[in-house]
Amino acid sequence: MILVTGATGNIGRPLLRYLRASGTDRPLRALTRDRARASFPDGVEAVEGDLADPASLDRALTGARSLFLLAGTGPEEAVLAAARRAGVEHVVLVSSITVRTHPHLPTAARVLATEDLLRASGMAWTMLRPTQFASNTLLWSDAIRAHRPVRLPYPDLGLPTIHPADIAAVAASALTGPDHHGRTYPLTGPGPVTAREQVAALGAALGREVPLTVVSRKEAHEELAAAVGDAVAHAMLDLTGGDITDELRAVHDTVERVTGTPARPFAQWATENAAAFR
Ligand SMILES: NC(=O)c1ccc[n+]([C@@H]2O[C@H](COP(=O)([O-])OP(=O)(O)OC[C@H]3O[C@@H](n4cnc5c(N)ncnc54)[C@H](OP(=O)(O)O)[C@@H]3O)[C@@H](O)[C@H]2O)c1
Secondary structure (H helix, E strand, O other), X not given: OEEEOOOOOOOHXXXXXXXXXXXXXXXXXXXXXXXXXXXXXXXXXXXXXXXXXXXXXXXXXXXXXXXXXXXOOOOHHHHHHHHHHHXXXXXXXXXXXXXXXXXXXXXXXXHHHHHXXXXXXXXXXXXXXXXXXXXXXXXXXXHHHOOOOEEEOOOOOOEOOEOHHHHHHHHHHHHHOOOOOOEEEEEXXXXXXXXXXXXXXXXXXXXXXXXXXXXOHHHHHHHHHHHHOHHHHHHHHHHHHHOOOHHHHOOOOHHHHHHOOOOOOHHHHHHHOHHHHO
């Protein structure tokens, strides 16, 4: 059985669809903290539980041989120990490209520590290291819905933003295919896209112009910190323009190599998710 945690999230939702479509004969189970609010594809068993609640975690893990896990969503050491005890053989972990590009950031250091725990766990592993997600632009949805400008300090820096469904497609291959144990996959979109281009793509999907105002980093930090906290706000600003490395800008063809299908452009994500900005 494959246990998908983060099953209601940006990656988890398409992952369950890909796993169903893969025709795998292994049973699929999806974990959520609130079963009443979650909906999963037919044939997927829903279990309610919290990674931080050992009893519910043990119930969810019973019979699992593969585990899909997002770094940073629970007490990783306890989660991996419980998985090992339950007989899990292979873990696909969503890590981050920042463990290579920005290991000094606290957010990246924590993810790297989770990778290290998994490598030392005795279970087989596959590390997915995506760059920034297209879905991060949902942070702009309140402003766009209210017809206010999106306020950004670094509008013209291009980064190879990834569609979360591409991470899901790679994860599905890693969970069901034979050749992914011990692999570390850097994952990016098909090419660089600037924040200004993202705003324009959302405008095109909405059928109206979305205004953008360039602000200072200090102003952007104050606004972002209110939503995500001080340290994460600094990390996000570094990673979207304040502290960019060639490695963060690099485009990788891993999605196409693993899945056989090219990575999706941001404009596709914008079209598929326009309703969230309306
Ligand atoms: N955003 C980026 O640019 C970026 C870049 C690189 C890596 N990452 C990594 O990507 C991952 C986020 O993926 P995502 O966007 O798909 O997630 P997401 O949409 O934010 O959803 C989070 C998921 O985690 C589940 N969850 C949270 N806390 C939980 C808990 N205590 N117990 C059980 N489940 C819990 C939620 O389930 P319920 O609410 O249903 O319980 C939900 O399904 C993180 O590991 C992050 O570090 C993100």
